[in-house]
Amino acid sequence: MIPNLLEPAGWLPLFFLVAMGIAMVAYVVLDGYDLGVGILLNQATDEEKDIMISSIGPFWDANETWLVLGVGVLLIAFPMAHGIILTELYLPVGIMLAGLILRGVSFDFRAKAHLSQKAVWNFLFFFGSFLAAASQGVMVGREVIGFDSGGLGWLFAFIVALCLPAGYALLGAGWLIMKTSGGLQRKAVAWARKCLWLTALGVGIISIATPFFSAEIAAKWFTFPNIFFLLPFPVLSLACFVLIDLNLVKMQRDKPAPVWLPFALSVAIFVLAFLGIAYSMFPYIVVGKMTIWEAASATDSLWMIFWGAIVVLPTIIGYTIYSYKIFWGKTEPLSYY
Amino acid sequence: MLDALILSRIQFAANITFHILFPTISIALAWALLYFKIQFNKTGQIEWSEAYQFWVKIFALTFALGVVSGITMSFQFGTNWPGYMQTVGNIAGPLLGYEVLSAFFLEATFLGIMLFGAKRVSQRAHTVATFLVAFGTSLSAFWIIVLDSWMQTPQGFEMINGQAHATNWLEIVFNPSMPYRLFHMMTASFLTVTFLIAGISAYRYLRGINLAGSRALIKLSMTVAVVLAPLQIVLGDMHGLNTLEYQPAKVAAMEGIWQTTRGADAVLFAIPDEAAKANKYEVAVPKLASLYLTHSWDGEVQGLDAFPDTHPPVKPVFFAFRIMVGIGMLMLLTAFVGFYLVRKKHELPRWLLKTLSVMSFSGWVGVVAGWYVTEVGRQPFLVTGVLKTADAVTKLPTNMILGTLVMYLALYLGLILSYIWVVFYLARQTGPAKAADDARPNLVNRPIGA
Numbered sequence A: 001m002i003p004n005l006l007e008p009a010g011w012l013p014l015f016f017l018v019a020m021g022i023a024m025v026a027y028v029v030l031d032g033y034d035l036g037v038g039i040l041l042n043q044a045t046d047e048e049k050d051i052m053i054s055s056i057g058p059f060w061d062a063n064e065t066w067l068v069l070g071v072g073v074l075l076i077a078f079p080m081a082h083g084i085i086l087t088e089l090y091l092p093v094g095i096m097l098a099g100l101i102l103r104g105v106s107f108d109f110r111a112k113a114h115l116s117q118k119a120v121w122n123f124l125f126f127f128g129s130f131l132a133a134a135s136q137g138v139m140v141g142r143e144v145i146g147f148d149s150g151g152l153g154w155l156f157a158f159i160v161a162l163c164l165p166a167g168y169a170l171l172g173a174g175w176l177i178m179k180t181s182g183g184l185q186r187k188a189v190a191w192a193r194k195c196l197w198l199t200a201l202g203v204g205i206i207s208i209a210t211p212f213f214s215a216e217i218a219a220k221w222f223t224f225p226n227i228f229f230l231l232p233f234p235v236l237s238l239a240c241f242v243l244i245d246l247n248l249v250k251m252q253r254d255k256p257a258p259v260w261l262p263f264a265l266s267v268a269i270f271v272l273a274f275l276g277i278a279y280s281m282f283p284y285i286v287v288g289k290m291t292i293w294e295a296a297s298a299t300d301s302l303w304m305i306f307w308g309a310i311v312v313l314p315t316i317i318g319y320t321i322y323s324y325k326i327f328w329g330k331t332e333p334l335s336y337y
Numbered sequence B: 001m002l003d004a005l006i007l008s009r010i011q012f013a014a015n016i017t018f019h020i021l022f023p024t025i026s027i028a029l030a031w032a033l034l035y036f037k038i039q040f041n042k043t044g045q046i047e048w049s050e051a052y053q054f055w056v057k058i059f060a061l062t063f064a065l066g067v068v069s070g071i072t073m074s075f076q077f078g079t080n081w082p083g084y085m086q087t088v089g090n091i092a093g094p095l096l097g098y099e100v101l102s103a104f105f106l107e108a109t110f111l112g113i114m115l116f117g118a119k120r121v122s123q124r125a126h127t128v129a130t131f132l133v134a135f136g137t138s139l140s141a142f143w144i145i146v147l148d149s150w151m152q153t154p155q156g157f158e159m160i161n162g163q164a165h166a167t168n169w170l171e172i173v174f175n176p177s178m179p180y181r182l183f184h185m186m187t188a189s190f191l192t193v194t195f196l197i198a199g200i201s202a203y204r205y206l207r208g209i210n211l212a213g214s215r216a217l218i219k220l221s222m223t224v225a226v227v228l229a230p231l232q233i234v235l236g237d238m239h240g241l242n243t244l245e246y247q248p249a250k251v252a253a254m255e256g257i258w259q260t261t262r263g264a265d266a267v268l269f270a271i272p273d274e275a276a277k278a279n280k281y282e283v284a285v286p287k288l289a290s291l292y293l294t295h296s297w298d299g300e301v302q303g304l305d306a307f308p309d310t311h312p313p314v315k316p317v318f319f320a321f322r323i324m325v326g327i328g329m330l331m332l333l334t335a336f337v338g339f340y341l342v343r344k345k346h347e348l349p350r351w352l353l354k355t356l357s358v359m360s361f362s363g364w365v366g367v368v369a370g371w372y373v374t375e376v377g378r379q380p381f382l383v384t385g386v387l388k389t390a391d392a393v394t395k396l397p398t399n400m401i402l403g404t405l406v407m408y409l410a411l412y413l414g415l416i417l418s419y420i421w422v423v424f425y426l427a428r429q430t431g432p433a434k435a436a437d438d439a440r441p442n443l444v445n446r447p448i449g450a
Helices: A008-043 A046-056 A060-077 A079-088 A090-112 A115-144 A151-179 A182-213 A215-221 A226-230 A232-252 A261-281 A299-326 B004-043 B046-080 B082-116 B123-152 B169-173 B178-206 B211-246 B248-255 B288-294 B314-344 B350-358 B362-376 B398-428 B433-444
Strands: A284-286 B157-160 B163-166 B266-273 B278-285 B381-383
Touching: A008 A046, A008 A060, A008 A115, A008 A151, A008 A182, A008 A261, A008 A299, A046 A090, A046 A151, A046 A182, A060 A079, A060 A090, A060 A299, A060 B046, A060 B082, A079 A090, A079 A284, A079 B046, A079 B082, A090 A115, A090 B046, A090 B398, A115 A151, A115 A182, A115 A261, A151 A182, A151 A261, A182 A215, A182 A232, A182 A261, A215 A226, A215 A261, A226 A232, A232 A261, A299 B082, A299 B163, B004 B046, B004 B123, B004 B178, B004 B362, B004 B398, B046 B082, B046 B211, B046 B398, B082 B123, B082 B163, B082 B169, B082 B381, B123 B169, B123 B178, B123 B381, B178 B211, B178 B314, B178 B350, B178 B362, B178 B398, B211 B248, B211 B288, B211 B314, B248 B288, B248 B314, B248 B362, B266 B288, B266 B314, B314 B350, B314 B362
Parallel strands: none
Antiparallel strands: B157 B163, B266 B278
């Protein structure tokens, strides 16, 4: 099933799988926190809403671009799978796109339209963010179980659809704890605690359900000595959840606690969950149906984009870091000049 | 009647039509903003700073709409046209990949600094960020036009087991129609923005807002338009001749020529009848089409009968072509009259200002009509001679496609109306004079490059 990895036809698809993984994780973490801020928007006062939006203003465009890169790599490197996956996910993709469009434009319209309309655009910003997150949840749920068409498969997808927005809201709350102060920061601590347990529920359900739906995946996790090497995944995730909660409780009691910790550990949870899913699925790109080598583009075409990717990806990461450094520190009101 | 093919085509057309409206503005507006900024840094005149501050808001809004509608495009290749990537993915993939890697990230990342970073970075870094956004936007356009042109006039590949494999990337990138389409589209973007700036400035002038600044922008736009409008007609003609060489069926549909003839007439107006294979109510100038297509009064022009099963639907191409040319002529006339009046008259006549403000979004009509000519004109192929549109379409149930189509159409209609409404709403604001105060020290004190 796995070809010779010393040949370009063997390792190039693997390289693009890793590149796609990096893009997906970057997307989930980066757009995750700004979608999360959108999901939490309705819980705040009007003044707080402005601060919340300001905290993500300089970043959201670039954050969403990682989604284009992720689906772009799928399209470029694995064209055979791109068609199958996106046809299977037709409806959630359509709804996610509508959500992303709504929130993207609401971000700009809310600041530019007449004041009387601001509330409408605020609501659409929240609604679009939730819609996009929930449909991404459905997509994850469908993909990890190989598009199982039974009722249980759909039930699973809908549970993930509720937990992923909670996970994004956790990231968003963690972001706000870092970037804001005073009353809003206190609120963010409370939001983070609520979201934490829904997120834990989601991670738990995915961990149990994936092996349940596929004997092959079950065999991968629960055989000796694999289980021994894989034990750190669930243990570390659990540790992250507990540490976040302890940290949040400290903040609620006004004891000194590092403001970056909840966000950083939430990111760690997402990365661990992603690695777990990636391990379960490998080497399939469509579980049980198509491996990455079966789905890969012609080796010549992969070479063509490989050279571009190894030059450009580090550059993108470099100027993304530069941009975050420029807007480092607590959020200030946005102005164009 | 409404099968997956026609619904997917309508859906894709709706998405791409909606999408192209916004890059058309942001490509050229980014360069206009860079120009305003450099002018202000050089001269210190407050008009340039006000122009920057007003138009950067419209730019931010336009850019956001472009980004979100562009994301939709990258998914639709897979959701509605799985056969496309499966057949030509080896070529389309890398081209799209370079677009995302080299351009999309550049513009999106530096946009944050350009819009919100003026106080946080040096003046030079801010100018560089503005330049990078403009450059990234144009680079993005380059890659997409390379891909579209390759689909129109493919070369540099071979077919192995029904899949296209690249043999020469230089031939793929510099395919025969690419340079013409690129320059025609870039000029279209600049003309659209020229008329948008002129129109909105005229609207503001009529309402007595920022008279000096509005007048300066009308003058600038008319000076640019008087150069670009004729240039665009020349570029369009060259593009047409290139199409005649590589896609003669498209030209036959544009011209409404049914039979291959020597000394073909130039049809000014008609209603093409596909069933009868003839034009009704035709108004034509004898032999003129042969003259401008072959540069000889008796040159032979291939008619639609030369391509019995592989010519595009005639009506949409024929009418879209006339709409595009009509807008082009209107712009040419307005540019010359406007240029003359802005130079000669101290007080701008109200009818000119009204005409300009009505024409604010006229570029959109021309650009969309032009893309309809070239894209519908490529039918029945998705990739000329390689892949038919009907063979690439998804096999999804029609009601699913219909459902998302209705959702997208409602969303797009609402957003276009909101966009136009907000642009005019912003134009009615009396200007950012107060907010500009805290910007001035930052903008004035450092000359460009310091």
